[in-house]
Amino acid sequence: MTGSTTKSCYVGVDVGTGSVRASIVTKSGKVLASSTQETKTWRDPHDHRVFEQSTTDIWSRIGVAIKDCLSASGVEPSAVKGLGFDATCSLAVTDFEGEPVIVTKGEEIGGHGERNTILWADHRAEEEAELINRTGSVVLDYVGGKMSLEMEVPKVLWLKKHMSPEHFHKCQFFDLPDFLTYQATRDSSRSTCSLTCKCSYVANSGWQKEFFEQIGLEELSEREYAQMGPKDGEEVLIAGMPVGEGLSKKAAEELGLRPGTPVGSAIIDAYAGWLGTIAARFADDKQELSEVPTIEESGHRLAAVAGTSTCHIVQSPSDIFVNGVWGPYKDPILSGWWMNEGGQSSTGQLIDFILTTHPAYPELVELGKKNQKPIHTVLEERLEKLRTESAVETLTELTKDLHLYPDLHGNRSPIADPRMRGSIVGLELSNSLNDLAKKYHATLLAIALQTRHIIDTLNGAGHHISAIYMSGGQAKNAGLMQLFADVCGMPVVLPRDSGGAVVLGAAMLGRLAVEFAQGEGGSRGKLKEGQAERLWGIMVEMTPPGTLVSPKASPREKKLLEAKYKIFLESIEIQKRWRKEIEDATK
Template identity: 60%
Template sequence: MSKGPHYIGIDVGTGSARAALLDASGKLVADSTYETRTWRDSRDARIFEQSTSDIWAAICRCCHDVLKASGVAPEDVKGVGVDATCSLAVTDEKGTPVCVTGGKECGGQGERNIILWADHRAEEEAALINGTGSKVLEYVGGTMSLEMEIPKILWLKKHMPAGQFSNCMFFDLPDFLTYKLTGSLARSNCSLVCKCSFVPVGAEGSEGWNAQFLSQIGLEDVVKREYEQLGGTPGTNGLILTAGQPVGTGLSAQAAQELGLKEGTTVGSAVIDAYAGWIGTVAGRYAEGSKGGLSAQPKLGDSRGRLAAIAGTSTCHIVQSEQGVFVPGVWGPYKNAVFPGWWMNEGGQSSTGQLIDFMIKTHPAYGELKKLADDKKTNIFDVLAETLEELKKEAGTTSLTYLTKDLHFYPDLHGNRSPLADPKMRGSIVGLSLDDGLGDLALKFNVTLEAIALQTRHIIEEMNSHGHKIDSIYMSGSQAKNTALMQLFADVCNVPVILPHSPSAAVVVGAAMLGRFAADVAAKSGDLKTQGEAEKVSEETKEDLWQIMVDMTQPGKQVSPSSSPADKKLLDAKYRIFRQAIEIQKSWRKMMEDASK
């Protein structure tokens, strides 16, 4: 049994909930994952809905599992940290789930009370918002995504009875979880600033909540109620905390009982899952040089050039700066998203892991691939790698890029999040032949990886052209296990890629770091009851959070760009074609729109 203080990280991803138990060194002692349910609509591919009840049940099971597996006593768990997807959770004023499904059910009590981040039903509402020209839009890259919370809330207002809408509380999912854990309505800077159109005082022209903007788009009732439905105004009827600050008085009696923990255990203010991935990776050291020594211990200022790429169903690209950097089509700059006084920009690809799965599973040879993997007692990705090796030998080349030099794929099957901020973009493929065999599937798999890497280069170039100086990519998530893709990222973007010790655990490790930070702050400062006190303590302890990140991040490894000039030449040509594909699609779309008038 592991001794000393321990910390639990809770991570709610797109399709699962996970809890991990860590010791103070960052060693993962035990972890557990359960799938969560997503409801789709066969008549409308835009719809993605979930349930807070379902997610909470999975979290409780995970926590019981890690305590049982580790043998750690509940009283030795000193802090709990939380992250979750940026999905909209809706309850009534007592915390009871409110149905978000369209039709007569909308607004009634019902399990399906989460509009998932991937839900694209609020297209008209986002268009209305983006037509306002509001100052708020400058802090989301110039265009508000329909994946954010304000368009979703506006959609609900249009489809829910007025009396029921006025009785709702709206949470970004990370904040709902701290509410469920503690009973406190304190919100996180991360959720409000990144997804709810809150621009902190101190940003140019900001008053916090923008009354004119919300009234202009039709949410004047939210303004009249002094933003209570969104968490209130800091310092008057609301409390907003930076990442990991202690929430309320810790675990409520009911939450503690359901989780198997002690009442009053400190809970840290939550972050969106991608930001937990940033926390869990960018302070990491890594082996460098032929002797394998570790890189120098980083300081907070070193975070400026480190882009965290958190890759799962989708991919987020997060970088921090001391001054706000405005990048068209890239979300942010977000002040205080993690560290007080620092700013974040967030690029993103709406579909990456999901895209890879789609391209494989919809191919005619998928059945053959799966059978081969089963027969060889391996996984489909190993079979695809073997197939690509065979194709290279047949072609007399050592280059995967050469194999697909005449196959070009544009990957925005679910719209473009960054840097175009265009939900109407769609995928395209050029170079098709009358081949539906396993070799063709392997080539399309490889070109999908290329497209994901090429789009990452596009995002990085836009960030750098507006003021960032990105010099490395810190990967996390399931895609970081894909060796070929990681080498592609390094080669296409021409920067080293740093892989964490445990890529699939980086996000939940980041959440656990917030649990430790919360426990340390609570021990020094007690409960944070006022906005002034919270802001003072946040500024005083920001270096403490960075040091916890350094101390608890296990060393990783570095993937350097390839030295092959031939591959670089091919990839540069592919990138030029990738950029041309964007302009071609836009011009074709305009031609068809004009012809439809």
């Protein structure tokens, strides 16, 4: 037990696609306890695009996770000095009393009920996104030229089309991270991260009245944006700034913490991954730690937050416009800095799909149980056996004639086209475990090739990325991490705790909120002036050293990887051309 010796610590809460994770973290970044709780997701059996969740379920799981952490660590609630949240960029809908509003298409939509959250992965708003992308609005300049149907405004527009005006008028719309701070404090302040990254709030100019009128959401501007966030000119909080008066009495009881505990302004989960990794030092081959990074060094480090999907975030001191890549966003984490965000809609989900839909998957699971090994280990061993038997140098050469294009769930960036689909070229008449192993490796390679496509696009537009900083479950996949290094031609830094980096970032927000709340006071403007340096200092202090994975491809493999990359790019153009030919033929 640590309760008697722990004077102060912080709670971070990460709400992912399928679970909630809470951690209690010390000032030095040491994790005292963690707890993960699964959350519910509803699918429509008649519409594969639909993914819905419940803020009631999510909040209850957060309470269980935090109480588990307190119990396991022995930390007293009074020792928890601050609380921070991150979450997926899902749309949470409530009325103005905070009661959940149903978002499910049908007779009950707009009434009170549990299913009130449209998950980020929900693709129901395709028509609405297409309408938005025909406007030519300045809003589009700040999302890579094309708005994704995964963002919040297309989903709000979809809800307007399917709700009665009476029901729609009563709705509040939150990006999920901001809902969590609202639920915790009952203060409806919104974060720069959520508003600029997902809600069409434009850097330096705020809400765009003409844009909302163009797309048929004029009531938002008529009501001075009360349904979406602040009025023009009202305060928007930068990451970690204190929200309201801290935890409400009701929320404190639900979470097992003290009323008034400072709550930091929240961020989207991918940005928490940036926060929890990008300031890491790393050990070289001689086990010597790199120098303490400066805030300027952050501009050369790409944070890749890899789970169900993958987000790629890079910071810069000025605005850089990149076609097909979201942003530039001003102040999403550090005051005065800009960020761009690339992404892959399906990565961890893609790996699972390729495995579970193959005829040899039951055999793979059975082998794993028999040998008491994870299925990925079984596949890696099978691939190495095949490589040896085939007398080839690398797994890239083993699968040289198998080409997989990975956009089974559309392309987030840099093509920004939800209609893109996956493909496999080089199929054999085989349903064996060997065939599954080869397809598994081809999938990993495709994810790495697409990562390079995103990095090349970012660097081509003016960024200077020279290293990848990973977080999320995929960081545990050693083969994939080596492919990232070899395909992208740059080192990959792995966090000490791949699954905990994101929730560590959330805990950092709680610590900053405490420092502001206990600090010198002053206006919000003065707090913003020092926010970047203070938060960067916290990041450096709380981020544990990472492990360096260096590129090691031989000249032969480099040549083969270049050929694979060329084929990857060609497959994009082929798919576009084929689509046009089919469209022309069916007009």
